[in-house]
Amino acid sequence: MQSVSVVGIYGLSLLTVAAAALATTLADGRWRPPAAALVLLAVLAAWGGWRMAGTEGRSVEGVVLRLVQPAFFQTLKWDREAREDNLRRHLELSAAPGRERVTHVVWPETAVPFFPERDGWVTQVIARAVPPGGLLLTGIPRLGLRDGAYTVTNSMVAVDAGGAIVASFDKFHLVPFGEYLPFRFLLPAGMQAVAAVGMDTSPGPGPRTLALPGLPPFSPLICYEVIFPAAVTPAPAVAGPRPAWLLNLTNDAWYGETAGPHQHWAIALTRAVEEGMPLVRAANTGISGVVDPYGRTVGRLALGSTGVLDAALPAVHEGGTPYVQYGRSVFRLNPPGHADPDWLLSPR
Known part of the structure; x- marks a missing residue:
């Protein structure tokens, strides 16, 4: 490894x-x-x-994360009658004993099954999960407007205690046929992607580093964005600090009790070793966990279990790895100017 x-x-x-x-x-x-x-x-x-x-298991001073794993069934996740129960379960888990030690709470991909632009009350409600002086990092779908047409993005937002969205990130590496339909002009009219919410999901601009109060800078990744080597952090030419950790929000409930979630976890762990930085992963049904820069598991929640994991944030491997410094240019297989191997299917 x-x-x-x-x-x-x-x-x-x-x-x-x-x-x-x-x-x-x-x-x-x-x-x-x-x-x-x-x-x-x-x-x-x-x-x-x-x-x-x-190597010592060093951690970032003053940071304790609470990862929430609700284990909500995929068949109920977008059910209109179950959405409030879904939200309530996240809030109850976030308030579980030991909360006084937590500085930041992390919910998984699309944990909030409401659009904050349409359902303005939702950020005020989820702000109840924010620790004093901290933030809630959660997955949420968002509505936007581009060229006069509505768009939907699969996003991560940081919410403060007042219910304000202080930072956001939009998933850029979308799942073909899952979040959008490539070659739509060849397909039957009315056909929808598997996970689309009434329309194709729109991609974000690409990897970015977020710097938030009380946290080292980090690179957010949603779902399978974490599986692509050399595409989990902004390119070296992008201005700004290099991230000190990777945050992966995902929902593997689609795969049930199969090898899929375990494979996804193993690949995510590999990115931590490649980049020389810790990985924090919050998954709806698991596997959620915290991994140090050497790929060692600090803590994890098993597949299919409901609960929370409170863990310190491991410190980054100073100076990066040889792969980060030199190996990307040698072993990267993508065409120049493209960040992902399936660039031919890109919705852009």
């Missing part, structure tokens, strides 16, 4: 395929290639152990 801090997940995949290919030559009676494969794997394992040896 630690090798991705140097070569990234693409480089590790290449090394894995190379080791497997070398091992196949044993069938021809050749022993040197398989031996080389064993040496390669041993070197990777030894280097990973050396990298982690003596």
